[in-house]
Amino acid sequence: MKATLLLADGTRFDGEGLSTTGTALGEAVFFTGMTGYEEALTDPSYAGQILTFTYPLIGNYGVSGDVSQHPHACVAGAVVKHLAAHPSHHAARFDLGSWLDAQGVRTIVGIDTRALTIALREHGTIAAALAVGDEAIASVEATLAEYARTATTQGLVASVVDAYTPGQEIGAGRKHVVLLDCGVKKNIIRDLTALDARVTVLPYGAGSAEILSHAPDAVVVSPGPGDPRDLGETVITLRELVGKTPVFGVCLGHQLLALALGAQTYKLPYGHRGGNQPVKDLIRDEVLVTAHNHGYAVDGATLPPELEPTMVNLNDGTNEGFRHRTLPIEAVQFHPEASPGPFDARSLFARWLDRVP
Numbered sequence: 001m002k003a004t005l006l007l008a009d010g011t012r013f014d015g016e017g018l019s020t021t022g023t024a025l026g027e028a029v030f031f032t033g034m035t036g037y038e039e040a041l042t043d044p045s046y047a048g049q050i051l052t053f054t055y056p057l058i059g060n061y062g063v064s065g066d067v068s069q070h071p072h073a074c075v076a077g078a079v080v081k082h083l084a085a086h087p088s089h090h091a092a093r094f095d096l097g098s099w100l101d102a103q104g105v106r107t108i109v110g111i112d113t114r115a116l117t118i119a120l121r122e123h124g125t126i127a128a129a130l131a132v133g134d135e136a137i138a139s140v141e142a143t144l145a146e147y148a149r150t151a152t153t154q155g156l157v158a159s160v161v162d163a164y165t166p167g168q169e170i171g172a173g174r175k176h177v178v179l180l181d182c183g184v185k186k187n188i189i190r191d192l193t194a195l196d197a198r199v200t201v202l203p204y205g206a207g208s209a210e211i212l213s214h215a216p217d218a219v220v221v222s223p224g225p226g227d228p229r230d231l232g233e234t235v236i237t238l239r240e241l242v243g244k245t246p247v248f249g250v251c252l253g254h255q256l257l258a259l260a261l262g263a264q265t266y267k268l269p270y271g272h273r274g275g276n277q278p279v280k281d282l283i284r285d286e287v288l289v290t291a292h293n294h295g296y297a298v299d300g301a302t303l304p305p306e307l308e309p310t311m312v313n314l315n316d317g318t319n320e321g322f323r324h325r326t327l328p329i330e331a332v333q334f335h336p337e338a339s340p341g342p343f344d345a346r347s348l349f350a351r352w353l354d355r356v357p
Contacts, residue, residue, distance in 0.1 A: 003108040004137045005050070005079060008127040008148045011119055015110040017132030018097055023140060024077030024106040025147045026050045027295070028128035030117045032274030035061075036340045037096065041075050041105070042068040044160035044183030045251065045293045047225035048153060050128050052079040054117050059084035062092025063099040067339070069185040073103035074160050074225075077130040081113045106132045124269040125295055127151055153226035157182050157204055157252075160225065164201040167214075173197040175356060178216040180204055182231070182252050183224030187337035191349050192220065204231060208240035218246040218328075218356045221253030223335065227296055228255035228265050235259045242327065246356050248349075249331030251294050257331045258322065264302040268318070271295035272333075275341040278314040279321075279334060287314065288345050291338030298322070298333065328355060 003017030007028060030052040031040050037058050040051060058080045078100060087095050100107050108130055120126065129144035131137045160183040171193035179189065182204045192199050200214050204224070211219060219241060228235075238260035241247060249257040255265045272292035279290045288311075300309055300319035311321030311332060323330035330352060336345040 001133055002137060003130070003132045004140055005108050005111065005116070006129050006131070006140050006144050007119065007123075008144060009123060013108070013111040013116060015108045018107045018109070019101045020104050020106050021133035021136060022106060022131075023136045023143050024050055024130040025143070025151075026076030026128065027125045028052065028079075028116075028120055029125055029271055029273055029295070030054050030120055032276065033340065036275070038063050038067050039069055039339060041073045041078065041100075042070040043185060043293060044070055044074045045223050045225050046075045047156045047160050047183065048076055049225075050077040050079060050130050051075045052113055052116055052120070053081070054113060056081040056113065057084060058082070059096030060087055061089035062087030063094045063096055064089070064091040065093055066091060069187060070160065070163050073100070073105045074183075075105060078105055078107040079111065079113060079116065079130070080107065080109050081111065083107075083109045106130050108132070121270070125271050154230050156226035157224050157231060161203050166201070166203050166206070168201050170199045170201070171197060175217045175353060176200065176215065178202055178211050178214050178219045180206065180211070180219060180221045180234070180253070182222045182234070182256070184222035185335075185337060187339050188220070188222060188250065191337045191346070195350055195353050197353065204234050206237070208237050208244075211237070211241065212244060216245055218248065218353070221247065221249040221256055221331075223251035223253060223293070225252070227267070228252055228259055231256060242329065246328035246352075248329075248352050250337070251333060251335060254321070254331035254333045255296055255298055257329065258298040258303070258307075261307055261324070261329075262302075262304040263307065264299045265296050266299055268295055268297050272313070275338065277334065280312050280314055281310065282312060283310050289342040290320075290334035290345050291341035292334050294333060
């Protein structure tokens, strides 16, 4: 079946689609991991994005379901150079193509992903339409033009917070952590429970009174998709929690905490995505290799005096973390829980929980 990927600047790539027809709309971005396609496709932070895999062969170990970060695929669409039809791995339950179709993910295969990645690297994040089937291709230009005029990140978080029942408790550890779900990944819960925490999941719209009614020892604000300024009520909630409970923010949670504490955020011209971003830990004077997936950043120049920068990205100098100078509040922009990915930052949850009384 014919498929077309059209970028808002007019760049066009023609390839082959799978069985799911229609048009996917979103920001075109790329993922640099050689493995981890199942985790990336189910990562809620990729909601609203058409995900290009830079590694040329995707799907060779199939899909197990065991490493999925969400019950369903979260990406708007997928772009692959070569798609393995016959995976070879003992845990594989599906081939990737069949799984993408079952998930309703519009996919294009066989295009020059190197050329596309270079275009995205030069242009930055850009609106795109991925059309599969003759009918969708015939109207793709008009569809993309309308999307580019009206696109918004509103509603992205709401689209990916259906994985857990509000108030659901997971684990039986000593310390009780309320996890505010803005698009939580399964690995965060896995890491927290492995550190002897009992986790209660609440949706991003929960108010401070509801959160505190669960008597948490601490609160974690999860990653998620989109612009943090879309979640104004969550920012207010976090502001009301300041001084009442320890808080740790991850990725979108980092941005939301920054807004709650008086800093500003902005959209990056080039998002940070992939498993090899060098970040300097300013407190320990060491460099961590970290996994990233975000298109917005905290403006380090706007951090108020009570916030101390703790991490900086060595590629572009953007803020990657901060902590409150007197309160047990801290946050990081990258993903300590990322898998597959570097292990350098895995200790951050443990260090923070050790400081939680």
